[in-house]
Amino acid sequence: MIPTPRLPLAVVLSTLALAACAQTAPTATPAPGQYAVGFGPSPQLPAPEKSLIPTVHIAKAQGWTNGAKPTVAAGLAVTPYATGLDHPRWLYVLPNGDVLVAESNKPANEKDPVSIKGAVQKQVMKKAGAGVASPDRIMLLRGVLPNGMAVTKTVFMENIRSPFGMVLVGKDLYVAGSDALYKFPYKEGDTKITDKGVKVWDLPAGINHHWTKNVVASADGKKLYVTVGSNSNVGENGMDIEAGRAAIWEFDPATAKGRIFASGLRNPNGMAWNPESKALWTAVNERDELGNDLVPDYITSVKDGAFYGWPYSYYGQNVDKRIEPARPDLVAKAIAPDYALGAHTASLGLAFYTGALLPQFKNGALVGQHGSWNRKPYSGYKLIYVPFSGGKPSGPPQDILTGFVKDEVAFGRPVGVAVDKAGAILLADDVGNVVWRVTPAGAAATPAVAAK
Numbered sequence: 001m002i003p004t005p006r007l008p009l010a011v012v013l014s015t016l017a018l019a020a021c022a023q024t025a026p027t028a029t030p031a032p033g034q035y036a037v038g039f040g041p042s043p044q045l046p047a048p049e050k051s052l053i054p055t056v057h058i059a060k061a062q063g064w065t066n067g068a069k070p071t072v073a074a075g076l077a078v079t080p081y082a083t084g085l086d087h088p089r090w091l092y093v094l095p096n097g098d099v100l101v102a103e104s105n106k107p108a109n110e111k112d113p114v115s116i117k118g119a120v121q122k123q124v125m126k127k128a129g130a131g132v133a134s135p136d137r138i139m140l141l142r143g144v145l146p147n148g149m150a151v152t153k154t155v156f157m158e159n160i161r162s163p164f165g166m167v168l169v170g171k172d173l174y175v176a177g178s179d180a181l182y183k184f185p186y187k188e189g190d191t192k193i194t195d196k197g198v199k200v201w202d203l204p205a206g207i208n209h210h211w212t213k214n215v216v217a218s219a220d221g222k223k224l225y226v227t228v229g230s231n232s233n234v235g236e237n238g239m240d241i242e243a244g245r246a247a248i249w250e251f252d253p254a255t256a257k258g259r260i261f262a263s264g265l266r267n268p269n270g271m272a273w274n275p276e277s278k279a280l281w282t283a284v285n286e287r288d289e290l291g292n293d294l295v296p297d298y299i300t301s302v303k304d305g306a307f308y309g310w311p312y313s314y315y316g317q318n319v320d321k322r323i324e325p326a327r328p329d330l331v332a333k334a335i336a337p338d339y340a341l342g343a344h345t346a347s348l349g350l351a352f353y354t355g356a357l358l359p360q361f362k363n364g365a366l367v368g369q370h371g372s373w374n375r376k377p378y379s380g381y382k383l384i385y386v387p388f389s390g391g392k393p394s395g396p397p398q399d400i401l402t403g404f405v406k407d408e409v410a411f412g413r414p415v416g417v418a419v420d421k422a423g424a425i426l427l428a429d430d431v432g433n434v435v436w437r438v439t440p441a442g443a444a445a446t447p448a449v450a451a452k
Contacts, residue, residue: 035396036342038296043340045315049291057376059410061431068411070383070436071403076358078401079148081426081437086135088428088435090214090416091349092166096188097421099141100156101428101435102163105134106211107178134162138175140191141435144422148437157184157193165214165271169221169253176213176226179205181251201251201258204244207231210267212348216280219273224251225280226258229267234287234311234322246310248282248302264308264334270350270417274301275363277391283350283367284337286314292375297347299365299386299393300337309334339393345380346370349416352388355423358440364388367397368414368427371405381405383414383427383438400438401427 030036037044072078082088082101090102137158143151157163162178173186173193184197203213203226210229217224230246231237248268250261270283279301286295287310295314312327313319316336319326341347349368353361364387369380383401387394404412412432420426425438 030396033396038293038342039340039397041339041393043296043315045296045318046291046293048294048321051289054289055292055374055376057378058373059371059378059381059405059408061413062409062411064411064432064434070401070412072438072441073398073400075360075441076400076438077441078436078438080434081144081148082139082141082150082153082435083433084153085139085433085435086137087132087430088139088415088433089212089430090164090166091418091426091428091435092168093418093420093426094168094188097142099150099418099420099426099435100166101139101141102166102175102416103135103137103139104162104164105132107162107208108133136160136162138163138166142191144437148439152191154191156191162211164212165216165226167215167217167224169217169224172253174200174215174217174224176203176215178208178211178213179203181213181215181224181226183253200253200256201226203249204228207237207241209233209237210245210285212267212269214269214271216271216273219278222252222254224253225249225261225271226251227265227268227271227282229269229285230310232311233289234320239311242311248280261304262302262306262308264306264310264312264330266310269348270299270367271302272350272352272365274388274391275352275354276388277301279391281338281350281352281365283341283347284308285346285348286343287311287320288344288374290314290320291343293343296340296343297345297369298337298340299347299350299367300339303335306335307333308337315340339386341367341369341384341386341397342379344372344375345382346372347380349383349414349427351417351419353385353419353425355419357423358425358438361385361425365393366400366417366419366425368417370413370415370430371410378405381410381413383417383425383436400425401436404429404432 086103088101089104092100138156140156141150165176173184180199181201182197209231214227226249247263248261251258267285268282313331351366371381372379381404384397412429416428418426427436
């Protein structure tokens with residue numbers, strides 16, 4: 001177990017302020033076609049850095065003003081699809097084209113163990129825009145106006161404990177809350193669900209250091225896959241409370257039984273099926289406090305029964321020496337993920353592009369990077385595209401949307417990603433309280449579905 005420094009709060013805050021002001025050299029811009037440090041299928045990994053207090057470099061959450069919006073890559077256009085939302089985190093597109101938006105945050109009555117470090121982190125998250133009360137609500141967006149905005153924005157469901165992942169299987173809509181997986185009846189065209197639903201499976205909760213739970217279904221709908229993040233950074237709260245966590249679970253609705261499908265995944269969020277290989281992929285947030293460029297967050301295919309290292313090792317069998325007692329037996333089993341996305345980028349959203357509107361992204365991965373709070377210079381704060389060929393990453397990442405942070409201020413923070421029925425890319429922005437819509441430049445807004 002890793003001891004928590006027992007220092008007076010004023011000393012800790014002072015040290016954090018100094019750390020935030022410390023200058024660190026930015027990662028060099030790679031040549032075209034080359035990977036930056038901490039990116040790609042075989043990332044460069046620097047030596048771990050030790051420090052009593054981690055770097056804290058917070059972009060103060062402000063939101064967009066005066067019609068400002070993200071910077072979009074050449075050949076593309078971005079418009080707000082919905083504004084005035086309340087901490088939108090995750091997106092799901094229903095078969096008829098309606099878009100569900102989970103407005104959510106950490107449950108109010110779930111707290112990390114009391115410590116100076118925890119108190120400081122709480123203040124950090126508040127400044128970064130993550131300290132708002134959870135709306136516990138799902139909104140429904142329908143249709144597209146000529147200006148790119150949704151025709152209607154209505155409340156679809158309420159009073160779900162920190163809703164996040166959503167998936168429709170037949171006439172059953174599954175919603176993953178912070179502590180359980182729920183099922184609700186749904187029929188096409190529904191604009192509101194008032195049914196209280198059924199809790200079909202309890203999910204590991206308790207401290208809920210990582211509270212987000214996502215869910216996707218297998219192609220035949222017979223299995224559900226649910227992400228459960230760790231209860232800590234690297235097991236500092238004890239491994240006894242990590243049982244069933246840092247994992248992707250497989251759930252069988254027919255038998256109401258579940259099993260761990262893959263483990264050692266510190267905080268898996270986005271999940272999607274690769275359109276070519278048909279393999280399950282996930283986006284994972286790795287551990288902190290090993291330096292500016294460790295450990296890279298990543299996307300990876302998820303192998304049944306595989307162990308990905310957390311907390312004993314990272315990126316394969318690179319041992320994290322902070323963990324006691326060591327587990328060389330588990331490290332020997334750890335496999336490296338497929339593709340690194342940069343340290344502290346907080347890569348959350350994941351979707352594979354299968355539409356026709358933007359053929360340049362065909363079969364590639366779209367990743368929403370929420371952005372760092374403990375790295376200088378900042379990392380993440382982007383929507384990126386990772387090219388794929390034959391079901392595997394095939395090149396360096398490319399920016400789609402940038403400009404979310406400038407001069408120590410965060411106008412927005414990217415989270416969930418989806419592709420609407422027309423083939424436009426949707427991105428949830430939980431600081432801007434916007435869902436953005438990306439289309440070809442100069443193209444008229446293409447209706448995702450006619451308003452009903």
